[in-house]
Amino acid sequence: MEIGLNHYLVLGAVLFGLGLFAMISRRNAILVLMGIELILNAANINLVAFSRYCGLGVNGQVVSIFVIILAVAEAAVALGIVLNLYNNFASVDIDEANTMKD
Amino acid sequence: MEFALQKLPVLVLLIPMLSFLVLAFFGKRLPRGGDWFGTSLLFINLAISGFILIAFGVAGRYELNLEWFNLGNNNVLGLTKFFAGFQIDELTAIMLVVVNAISAFVHLFSIKYMEGDTKYTRYYAFLGLFTFSMLGLVLTNNILLMYVFWELVGLSSYLLIGFWYEKKAPQEAAKKAFLVNRIGDVGFFLGISVLFLTIGSLTFTDIFAGVAAGKLAGGTLTAAGLLLFCGAVGKSAQFPLHVWLPDAMEGPTPVSALIHAATMVAAGVYLVARIFVILSADALTVVTFIGIITAFISATIALTQNDIKKVLAYSTISQLGYMIMAIGVGAYSFGFFHLVTHAFFKACLFLTAGSVIYGMHHIQDIREMGGLRKKMPITFYTFLMATLAISGVPLTSGFLSKDAILSATLAFAGVNGGVTYIVPILAFGVAGLTAFYMFRLLIITFLGEPKNQEKYDHCHESPWQMTIPLISLAVLSFFGFFSLNPLSADHGWFLSMVKMPESILAGTKGAFYHILPLEEFTEHLHHAHTTAMILSLLISGIGILTAFVFYYWKKVNVDKLTDSIKPLYNFSLNKWYFDELYDKTAVAFTMSLSRLSSWFDAKVVDGVVNGSASFTRVFSKYTGLFDNIFVDGLVNLMGGLVGAFGLLFRKFQTGKIQTYIAFLVFGIIILYFVFRAM
Numbered sequence: 042m043e044i045g046l047n048h049y050l051v052l053g054a055v056l057f058g059l060g061l062f063a064m065i066s067r068r069n070a071i072l073v074l075m076g077i078e079l080i081l082n083a084a085n086i087n088l089v090a091f092s093r094y095c096g097l098g099v100n101g102q103v104v105s106i107f108v109i110i111l112a113v114a115e116a117a118v119a120l121g122i123v124l125n126l127y128n129n130f131a132s133v134d135i136d137e138a139n140t141m142k143d
Numbered sequence: 144m145e146f147a148l149q150k151l152p153v154l155v156l157l158i159p160m161l162s163f164l165v166l167a168f169f170g171k172r173l174p175r176g177g178d179w180f181g182t183s184l185l186f187i188n189l190a191i192s193g194f195i196l197i198a199f200g201v202a203g204r205y206e207l208n209l210e211w212f213n214l215g216n217n218n219v220l221g222l223t224k225f226f227a228g229f230q231i232d233e234l235t236a237i238m239l240v241v242v243n244a245i246s247a248f249v250h251l252f253s254i255k256y257m258e259g260d261t262k263y264t265r266y267y268a269f270l271g272l273f274t275f276s277m278l279g280l281v282l283t284n285n286i287l288l289m290y291v292f293w294e295l296v297g298l299s300s301y302l303l304i305g306f307w308y309e310k311k312a313p314q315e316a317a318k319k320a321f322l323v324n325r326i327g328d329v330g331f332f333l334g335i336s337v338l339f340l341t342i343g344s345l346t347f348t349d350i351f352a353g354v355a356a357g358k359l360a361g362g363t364l365t366a367a368g369l370l371l372f373c374g375a376v377g378k379s380a381q382f383p384l385h386v387w388l389p390d391a392m393e394g395p396t397p398v399s400a401l402i403h404a405a406t407m408v409a410a411g412v413y414l415v416a417r418i419f420v421i422l423s424a425d426a427l428t429v430v431t432f433i434g435i436i437t438a439f440i441s442a443t444i445a446l447t448q449n450d451i452k453k454v455l456a457y458s459t460i461s462q463l464g465y466m467i468m469a470i471g472v473g474a475y476s477f478g479f480f481h482l483v484t485h486a487f488f489k490a491c492l493f494l495t496a497g498s499v500i501y502g503m504h505h506i507q508d509i510r511e512m513g514g515l516r517k518k519m520p521i522t523f524y525t526f527l528m529a530t531l532a533i534s535g536v537p538l539t540s541g542f543l544s545k546d547a548i549l550s551a552t553l554a555f556a557g558v559n560g561g562v563t564y565i566v567p568i569l570a571f572g573v574a575g576l577t578a579f580y581m582f583r584l585l586i587i588t589f590l591g592e593p594k595n596q597e598k599y600d601h602c603h604e605s606p607w608q609m610t611i612p613l614i615s616l617a618v619l620s621f622f623g624f625f626s627l628n629p630l631s632a633d634h635g636w637f638l639s640m641v642k643m644p645e646s647i648l649a650g651t652k653g654a655f656y657h658i659l660p661l662e663e664f665t666e667h668l669h670h671a672h673t674t675a676m677i678l679s680l681l682i683s684g685i686g687i688l689t690a691f692v693f694y695y696w697k698k699v700n701v702d703k704l705t706d707s708i709k710p711l712y713n714f715s716l717n718k719w720y721f722d723e724l725y726d727k728t729a730v731a732f733t734m735s736l737s738r739l740s741s742w743f744d745a746k747v748v749d750g751v752v753n754g755s756a757s758f759t760r761v762f763s764k765y766t767g768l769f770d771n772i773f774v775d776g777l778v779n780l781m782g783g784l785v786g787a788f789g790l791l792f793r794k795f796q797t798g799k800i801q802t803y804i805a806f807l808v809f810g811i812i813i814l815y816f817v818f819r820a821m
Binding site: 061064065066073135136139141 | 798799800801804805808
């Protein structure tokens with residue numbers, strides 16, 4: 042069986058779904074971040090797959106590199122926020138961080 | 144002298160006004176309520192008016208006519224300017240002295256009479272207002288202004304009759320006087336309107352000139368004259384409007400002397416004298432007959448009255464009737480002469496009555512008096528003097544004027560003949576009755592035995608403030624002040640000053656009446672004079688003698704006599720039932736009319752108002768319900784709906800990003816299916 046575009050897309054969709062699920066269902070801030078990473082990587086797979094199978098040249102790969110860089114920056118900032126969260130609440134449970142609601 | 148006629152009349156008019164204003168506003172702060180202020184002003188006024196009379200005698204008639212108001216570009220009957228002013232002629236000059244003299248004496252008299260009254264100051268203020276109005280009435284040369292002052296004297300009369308308004312009777316009397324006078328005044332005003340519409344001016348000079356030029360003639364002239372006479376009928380208490388004057392005696396006695404005997408009631412006579420020259424023959428007939436009927440009716444009523452003031456009141460009405468009749472028969476000067484002499488002796492009679500009432504501690508019923516001569520000698524002799532004058536005894540002023548009037552009635556009947564002989568017959572009859580009832584009053588009050596010993600013992604002569612006016616007025620009732628000849632006033636200063644004017648309508652004839660040219664009439668007067676004098680002496684003598692026989696020597700049992708003519712006696716005692724008649728007719732009619740309008744007002748007008756009110760209430764109740772249920776319901780429904788949506792949507796706003804993302808995802812999935820279905 043030859044590996045085609047559809048396989049990649051399915052893989053991307055499964056990754057996206059898992060990432061989304063992690064993002065929605067986890068209460069731990071770190072895990073939520075990890076979900077986001079999964080979603081970004083699912084997008085990267087799609088970009089690379091489309092650049093490989095649709096004759097777009099390297100454009101898709103370049104964009105995915107940008108996304109990786111962006112993910113790094115985002116992870117740095119987000120972890121900083123999580124660290125602050127922990128400093129303030131002695132926990133990384135995002136349900137605890139609801140003081141602005143009341 | 145010119146100065147006296149030009150400037151002093153204004154001063155004379157303003158001084159009583161000053162008295163009124165000062166007393167009305169500052170009287171309470173003046174020592175003794177300011178009585179000395181009003182009284183001394185009035186005596187000054189008397190001196191000034193005396194000076195005016197002398198100036199008039201020297202310089203003659205004076206009239207000042209000023210522009211009253213100017214309508215500019217508008218006009219009434221083509222007139223743009225209206226004139227008013229004052230005039231000094233013989234009537235005015237003499238009236239000024241009479242009014243001021245009596246007013247001054249009454250002011251002086253009231254100091255003691257009204258002493259201790261709670262409204263003492265107000266009383267003097269009202270006297271000032273009255274004097275002002277009365278002087279204005281005689282001074283003005285404009286009939287409309289005269290009407291204004293006419294109403295002002297009516298007002299002050301009303302205020303003074305009702306002076307003791309805490310009591311019921313004075314209130315009622317004041318109201319009655321005011322309303323009855325109103326009836327006459329309506330006629331007066333209509334008369335003025337007729338004159339203004341036809342002649343186009345309101346000053347007497349213009350009116351007389353207009354009538355002479357024939358602008359107003361025939362039936363209209365008669366009507367105008369009679370309408371003006373209506374005013375006189377009301378003010379001078381002539382039949383059928385005489386009913387207010389006896390009731391007006393509820394006022395303080397000095398007021399009765401001033402207003403309801405000497406001056407205000409004479410205003411009607413003054414008015415008739417003023418307009419005498421334009422009264423047509425038919426109008427004069429009415430004037431004559433009203434006068435004599437009044438004189439006769441009230442003389443018969445006076446015979447049986449027991450209240451000292453009531454007797455004097457009816458005698459006043461009777462004498463006023465005499466004056467009116469005298470002018471009616473054409474004896475203008477005699478009527479006016481009688482007005483003046485009557486003013487003095489009637490004021491004297493009323494003031495002596497006041498003195499008696501004061502001495503007897505407010506007893507007015509003559510049946511409780513008697514024998515007062517010994518206790519009150521000054522009052523008695525002044526009363527006697529005035530009684531002699533009113534009875535027409537020689538050597539008094541009353542004899543001169545009454546005798547002249549009687550001769551005029553004889554001359555009148557001699558000219559016109561027939562029915563008109565009633566006039567002298569009744570006139571002589573009234574002279575006899577007057578002598579009788581006045582002496583009856585005198586004998587019962589002052590002579591004989593005291594009837595109420597207790598009151599008699601406490602009775603005393605009045606103080607000098609009261610006796611001085613009495614003596615002065617009694618002295619003024621002597622013939623010498625009016626004529627040096629005690630039997631005829633023809634050549635005295637009075638009748639030389641007040642010349643008979645020739646009527647503008649002289650020579651015209653009415654149904655019963657022929658207005659003679661002046662010269663012819665004077666001729667007739669001369670012929671009648673001696674007859675009249677002898678007859679009047681005889682009749683007065685009989686009257687006086689009868690009074691003495693009845694009440695002093697008691698040769699006739701009066702009670703038996705009255706019993707034998709009971710119906711007649713009661714008829715007189717009850718004043719010919721005039722009050723009852725008016726109560727049954729005019730008053731009852733007015734009352735039922737006002738009850739009807741009151742019913743109409745209460746039921747129909749109020750009904751409409753109340754009906755519309757209750758309709759509005761019911762209507763607003765239903766609009767209220769509609770508003771509460773429907774409109775508010777709609778608004779509340781919207782509110783509730785929005786609230787419910789809010790409740791629903793609040794559930795989504797958890798504040799958790801994860802929830803939002805979950806919704807986002809579901810939303811996208813739903814959108815996917817939606818778009819796919821499209």
